[in-house]
Each structure stands twice: as C-alpha cells, then as structure tokens.
Amino acid sequence: MCPPTFFDVRYAINPWMHPEVPVDRERALAQWSALVAAYERAGHRVDRLDPVPGLPDMVFAANGATVVDGRTLLARFATRQRAAEAAAHRAWHERFGVLYGGLEGPRLAEPVAVNEAEGDFAVLSSVVLAGHGFRTSPDAHAELAALTGREVVGLELVDPRFYHLDVALAVLDADTDAVAYFPAAFSPASQAVLAERFPDAVVATAEDALAFGLNAVGDGRNVFLPPGAPHLRAELEVRGFVCVEIDTSELLLGGGSVKCCTQEIRPTPARATAAHEGDPR
Template structure:
C-alpha cells in the first residue's frame, strides 16, 4: 500500500486497522498583540489591509481561549512577535505527533509566503522547551509545507490527511509519512479561496467530517467519502464568508465554530455535536478563524 494515497484506487487501508493515537488535550495559542492585515497573501485579505480593530481582535481571542478551557482543553500561550502579524494563526508553523511509546515529535514548516517565514523559529522554541524532537523538511527539495493548516490528523488514529496545491507541496508528505511511519491521504485543493485544507475540511470524530465539496477534486471527494461514514457539507456562503469548515472539534464532541453558520450548526447538532459559537470576525479579515488560531499539542 502506498504511504501517500492520492486516489481511491490506492486506498487499501481499513480505518479500524489503523493504529490508535491519543487525542491531544492541550492547545497552543499565540496572542494577537501584533495582529493586523498588512499585506495580501490570500484572497480574503485583499480588501482588508489596515482595517483590523485590535481591541476587538483581542476580545475575540480571549473568548476563544476561554471556550477551549471551558470544554476541558489546557491552553498554553505564546506572545505574538512584532512585525509578524499572522503569527496568531499558530496552526500553520508545525505538525506535532506522538508515537506509540509516548515520545513527542514535530515537523517544522516551510512557510509559503516570505512574510511568514520568521514565525517558525518562535514556535520551534516552545516545542524545544516542551520536550519535542524537532524534524525539518529539506527546503532544497520541498518548496513549502504549512503544518496543520494543511496536515490534519484523523480523530484518534495514526492517519494524516494532507492538503496540497496552494501552500503545501505534495512531496512533503512523502518525508512525513516515512519519518512517522504513517499513511497520508493527500487531497488536492482547487479553489484559491480555500488555500489550506483546514478552510474546507474539519474532522469532527472518527466517523464524521465537515467539508466544502467544491474545494476538492473528484478524486479527493471519493477519498473522503470512502473513509468517513458521515460527510456534512457546508454551503458556499458559510464556507467562504464565515469559514464554517475552519471550525474545530478537539474532543470529538464539542465543535467551536464562527458564529452565524446557521445551516452548518443545525447539521452539526442533528449529528449529535455540541456547538459553541464564537466571533472571529476580525481574524476572518486575514483569512483565518477558529482552527487556524490554535495548535493541538501533547
């Protein structure tokens, strides 16, 4: 079986046979002290340069942090750095992993945009202090890889979903798969509004996922439908304007999502999830929401 799977014809694994992996109970967050929209590196930023209300952004961040804590997540905080306005989106700079013996590992990202490359060393410092073994991709062979923005763990399994096409190279997953000895199901992204996998694909529990279908190829949708028993589909408006699929469900039960996602929230509740709506309107101006603003860690 290929370690990096790009079509349903290559999909020979059965989910029940994939080894289990502990669900992380801690989250890393970066304060929005220096958050703003100062440049344009995705379509959502284009009309929002200089429009961020910093006080409101801090209020939104505080509420999000409190919401994680209310559902039992232990939050670690890093201070944002000057001249790195997007560092607050701390899902992007790394991919952490815990192996079968409990050893903690992390791959550091190769950020696609020059404006964000200097974020990585600050995040790496936290991992070093927290006992992680650090791994790097070869930037002579791999153009880019943006961590858990594109690489998303299947709930409770040693299976990685990997987005590629805009911010992460398909080749990166070959190195990650070999190093961690895990299968990767790679999904090509085809709509620039959904430039990261976490903007159009939200794993809810082992059997359920929330997606925006038009962000994927036919092959990608076949892979998703082959693995998940239940696929909840977000509408174009809620996915594009409210980042419905940039929600997060860290415990398989509680979904934290941008407020106003009426259709998605009804479908989530009908599927048995508890929905917690928060405002991330200031961060939407930069093309990010709930999932982008945290990194689940062990």
C-alpha cells in the same frame, strides 16, 4: 495559541486579506481571548506562544508545526511574509516538547519541503489528510508520513478561497474519524477519495464554507466554530455535537478563524497525562 498583539493586515497573501481595511486590534484580542476561555471551560489546556513584533500573522498558530504522537514536523512557510514565524515555533517546541515527546525524548523534524502545518494536515486516528495545491507541497506529505509512521492521504485544493485544507475540511472527532467538508473546494479525484473514505461525513454548503464554518476545532463532543454556518451547525447538532460559536470576525480579516488560531498538541499516550498536568508558562 498566540495572542494577536501585533495582528494587522499589511499585505495580501490570500483572497480574504485587504490591506486597505483597517484592523481593530483590541477587538481581535477580545475575540481571541473568548476562544481561549471557551477551550478552557471545556477542559482543554491552552499554552501561549509569545508574539513577535513585525509578524502580524502569528495569531494563526496552526501553521507553525504539526504534532502527532509527540513527534513534531515544523513548518516551512510558502510565503516570505510569514517565513520568520517558523523560528518562534521551533524555539517553543525545542523548549517545551519534552512535555509531550516520546519516552526517548521529543522528536523534532526540520522540514525540507514547504508545509504550512495544520493549515494543510488534518490528523485522524487512522489517517492524516493532507492538502496541497496552494501552500503545502506534496513532498511534505511524505515527510510527515516518515516522521510519524501514519498513512498520509493527499487532497488537492482547487479554489483559492480555500487555500488551506483547514478552511475546506474540519475534524469533528479524531478518534472516530468524523469530519465535515465542502466538496467543491477539492478536485474531482479528491472528492471521490473523501466520499469513499468518509461516507458518513457532514457535507457543508457554500454558505457554511464561506463563513469559515469549517475552520473549526472538534474534540469529539464540542465543535468550536464561528457563527454564520446555520446548515453546518444544524447537521452537527443532529449528530450530537455541542456547537460553541465564537465571533472571529476581526481575525477573519487575515483569512483565519478558530482552527487557524489553534495548534493542537498530540502527545504520546505515555506522556499525555504528564503533558496535561504540566505548565510550561
């Protein structure tokens, strides 16, 4: 995670960004810090990525890399405004990837195709769901599959308000392939794929999705999400999840919430314990 030290809205690269609306950076930092604290109370470790002046969107760390079984596919951003963020993520993974890499050392792949990492890659135990249509290229799906050996299933996004997969679909429990999603964000063909593969999924409403309720992080027990998605919260609680609501209203001015702020590190099984016990910062 990267603190919003330099967070601002100076340009509009998604429908949620309005440069004429001022940003309260102190409030953004307080909200981000509350998310970090919630993760740590739940037993998760949070490593910090140093922010870089002039890169106001670095707080949205999910877009910098995808780590699966200790193998890392770096991002190649679709927009010139965020392109320089890739170098900071590369440097972090080059330095600390050994903590969670395979026994032969970390596997770090430079992308050829455009991908915005966990913005468009949702990692489950049996499959990686991969968004395309606005940011990530379908060619990047094959790159991640080749690097990780995982099945990667493409899903087409059709509503520009849901420009990344992680604002249209949430992983609730990667081990059991439990997900929640908003059908109208996807093409009819992709809706059919989701309905077939995830018949027990939580189906979110438009209210849930527009409140960024699906920009959530689930660990199998807890689901960390912003407020404003009452139907989604009720459905999650019926299924036994503990909902941890975090106000991210200031960060939403940049078009991101809980998941956008969170790059999840998935080590190889042999390194999982060591990576958890180590401290790179």
